Amino acid sequence: MSKAIIEHSVASETFNKDEPYVNWHDETLWFVRQKRDKSSKLLPEWEHLREAASGIKNYVLSHMDELLTAFEENAKQNGVHVHWAADAAEHNEIVLGLLKQHNIDKMVKSKSMLTEECHMNEFLSRNGIDVIDTDLGERIVQLRNEPPSHIVLPAIHLKKKDIGDLFHEHLGTEAGATDPQYLTEAARQHLRDKFLTRRAALTGVNFAIAETGGFVVSTNEGNADMGAHLADIHIACMGFEKIIPKQEHLGVFLRLLARSATGQPITTYSSHFKKPREGQEMHIIIVDNGRSTQLGRADFRNSLKCIRCGACMNTCPVYRRSGGHSYHNAVAGPIGSILAPNLDMTKNADLPFASTLCGSCSNVCPVKIDIHDQLYKWRQVLVKGGHVPQAKEIGIKAMSIVLSQPRFYQWSGRLGRSVMRTIPFMVNNSMNPWYKQREMPEPPKESFRDWYVRNRKE
């Protein structure tokens, strides 16, 4: 079932073929980034909130086991069943087991990046379970048989026309219709029928609270609540890092989450689940799937602080111009690129190189994850571990030879400048990867060093 992976650089090259489309994708995400800026600037305490969130998460990382056991105990007391899954396969088996136990073969699902990470839909479908994604963006990509391209805006890579055509085919909307209001209404009617007829609902978890044994799910559409409150059984799946110590800490995280994600002061719905309603069963699955390994990597454990707002993607110049699918991982963009190598270094060795290391991701991160530093550190780990393609390794080795020998460096610079000036076609051709989507710069007449040496004499 696992498809061959296309490297990020190759996939983004394909993405870049349609220039107006790439420009549109870039501008759309930048627009979301700007909304985040406006919204954050309205809170004078913004930087203090980030600091507090990061500090709370530091505490969480260093008390993870105690918090999880306290959460489990409180959740059980509330009448919730708690399961533990070491990896994706076990998680999927638990979900399937629960559905089989209740003789259920149809389920509604609200957005959960964890189940994307576990490839749960494919697994359940192979086992005869029909899973319907109910977040509009998720439903759209599900109908197209593709994964979400963004963790908050799953269908951000599609235009109205794509969705109009898709709905015409699957939901019977008028051919050529592209009005978002009309298309959303069609999806509303289609999904309402699913909510009303499914006996099982699966949701993600945004925050789990050790103190109360409860958990919070945030949506704008209300689909998590529509599903959970109508179903006989509610299954909530969480990566274990979603735990926070106390309910009052939600004050910090709920103020940061939506502002960082879309610029909204809060999502429309922030549902606090604690006990199942009468006659309902509630289950929580706590998933590891590599997280405890990442917790042990001192340089990379901070990635577990992530609250999945997507701000790093919206701001990333590479993500905006290469699209989420080019990252071949459930979580794309800068944060995905530091999470993915933990899961599989060989498969995801290309991702930490999909960055300019400009630092913008770290600057917008609401929990202050050092994302660009981790990208840089992953590159070193991956090269040392022999996980990068030979051509890249040779390039890096050649670079290190040049940079470590001052005289050779000076000579290379002089040679490069003279080549660019006298025989420009030697560099302005498709053999040179730097020439792609880029004009080569006008070479300076002399290097800074030469200028400096000359001017110091005067």
Add this chain to the structure above:
Amino acid sequence: MTSREKILQQIKLNKPSEMALPSNFRFDSNFENTESKFIETLTAIYTEVIVVKNKEALLAKAAELYGAVVNRATTIPELGGWADFSLNVSDPHELEMIEIAILQAEFGVAENGAVWISDKYLSHRVLPFITQNLAFVIPRKALVNNMHDAYERLLDTTGWGCFIAGPSKTADIEQSLVIGAHGARSMVIFLIEEEE
């Protein structure tokens, strides 16, 4: 060894050394006027706020606004005469018919326009989501400035509760905002003047 033990043991081995919980994570929002900030925020998220004197005035206003609508439901005893749909059902699926629900909410938050509703006053959790249109009733005094203040009020939560900020919405189709995704298509908030 069970997965539970395996995960917990692995975490114990791998977790970083002790880091303290920050004590300073609560901030004050000093709005000039909490109520006008609340109304301003809600207006920006497509929600009308109507101030009424008391429950009698609320009843009159509700009759005026929703008189023509069929399938009205409420959790507020004083509006019993206005509602034509009894919430006395055992299966939440039956609520699918509801066109407008007027519900008791506990308090509102000025910084984001969210109101807190919980199963303390709500017989069916799905009601605020399944109804086509939604209205909340809050005492005018029950407004707080920000989310830190909100959680000071929420030390004790019930089985389920939710902050709801405006009608259901989505922007999943080319970032165009559409009101009324799966939940309520419209929202009104009634602030009651004469209530503790």
